[in-house]
Amino acid sequence: MSSAVDAYREMLRREKNFTERLLKMQPIDKLSDICPKCFGPLVLGKKEHEPDYILCMDANFQQRRHVASSVEIHSKPETPSLFIDPDKVQLMENGMKEDNQEGESVDQMDRCTEQHTAANDVRGSNTWKACDDTGIFGMACRHDQVLRLINIFGSGENEERESNQLMFGTSVFHAHVHEWLCQLRYNPRLNDEWGMSDGEGLERIWSYLSPLIGPLRYSTRNHRLAALDSRSCHHNEVGKTHALKLLLDRGKHIEKTMNSSCNILKEVMEQFGHTGQYVRGQWNRQRQCQLSLINNGPMKELEEQVEDLVELEVLGLGL
Numbered sequence: 001m002s003s004a005v006d007a008y009r010e011m012l013r014r015e016k017n018f019t020e021r022l023l024k025m026q027p028i029d030k031l032s033d034i035c036p037k038c039f040g041p042l043v044l045g046k047k048e049h050e051p052d053y054i055l056c057m058d059a060n061f062q063q064r065r066h067v068a069s070s071v072e073i074h075s076k077p078e079t080p081s082l083f084i085d086p087d088k089v090q091l092m093e094n095g096m097k098e099d100n101q102e103g104e105s106v107d108q109m110d111r112c113t114e115q116h117t118a119a120n121d122v123r124g125s126n127t128w129k130a131c132d133d134t135g136i137f138g139m140a141c142r143h144d145q146v147l148r149l150i151n152i153f154g155s156g157e158n159e160e161r162e163s164n165q166l167m168f169g170t171s172v173f174h175a176h177v178h179e180w181l182c183q184l185r186y187n188p189r190l191n192d193e194w195g196m197s198d199g200e201g202l203e204r205i206w207s208y209l210s211p212l213i214g215p216l217r218y219s220t221r222n223h224r225l226a227a228l229d230s231r232s233c234h235h236n237e238v239g240k241t242h243a244l245k246l247l248l249d250r251g252k253h254i255e256k257t258m259n260s261s262c263n264i265l266k267e268v269m270e271q272f273g274h275t276g277q278y279v280r281g282q283w284n285r286q287r288q289c290q291l292s293l294i295n296n297g298p299m300k301e302l303e304e305q306v307e308d309l310v311e312l313e314v315l316g317l318g319l
Contacts, residue, residue, distance in 0.1 A: 002223070009226050016081060034236050035145040037243060051193055054142040056171060058202040059152060061135040062213050063228065069132060070220045080229030083149045133221065136228065143246060144201040145239050146232040151225060171199030184291055196254050208235055 020030065032039035038053055079085045137150040168186055170178060175187040188194035209231060216224045239246070265276045 006223075006226070009230060012230075013078065013081065031147065034147060035141045035143055036240070037143050037247070038141045038145070049193070051167065054194065054197045055139055055147070056142075056199045056201045057137070057139045058171075058206070059135055059137045060202075060206045060209075062206070063136045063209065063216065064131045065133040065216065065221065065224055066130055066218055067132045069218045070223075072220050072222055080149075080225050082146055082229050082232050083151060083225055086151065089150055133224070138202050138205065140201040140205055142197045142201065143239065143243070144204055145236050146205060149228065149232065167193070169194060169199060171203070173198070173200055173203070181291070184287055190287075196250065196257065205232070205235065 019025075023029070025033070028039060133151055134153050137152045138146060139148045140146050169188045169191065170182065170186040172188055175183050175189075178186070184190060188197060188199060209228065212227055212231060216227055219227070265279070268274050268279065269276075
């Protein structure tokens, strides 16, 4: 049965590769095949300052493989379509290490990063000792389509760069466990250009892949990667089939949120005489003051100052 499944997956892989070569598909064409909404033809009305793409990245350390797992009996096959070749990953890792040696110190992590166990090899060292593969790292678009996967060893979430071309944000659900400074800087609901994207796409994908955790814990490496790739590709096909419903549901949610927000602003205007522009100005002022305080003082003192500042702001608004 296992050999039959392997043969079928190999047939699907070759069919896909043949189609891509026949159509002379470039990397952007392959991405548009995964998510036409993100990487397809440009939509009229896009503003220059808007981001080109909104993506989410996350690691899953539940999808690990034990050292005592089954051993391969045949040669290594091609890397599954959604996975990045390990050699390319190694080149990227070497490049990041060179950048660290040139200037940026690995020790320069903020308190949120230091307390984040998934980004810390030391805290997970006992678990990693019993594992051959420690998990997978994924990237998905704002429509929950799996774009790329990486088979990882050890940590996989602590490589943010000041010099990169990405604007970072935390996912909406995860943002509330971060410090207030972190939320001011990275919470999508407190910053512009994110729209209503919640950044939780990979959490939903991990839930979809969760039935594979047990069966793949002791499988061979090739079977593990092939199974994850196959189920992820099926997830993408289902996502494309239900794309219209997804956009319709999200449009209704945005419309409901807009109406609710407008009603609240109207109520503030009627009861206190404050316009939306005034409220936005107060929020920007509070944000700047809190960022300035947090960046320049001891933590306990800063917490007290922030509480006093928020209380004064509330009294000033008359709320």
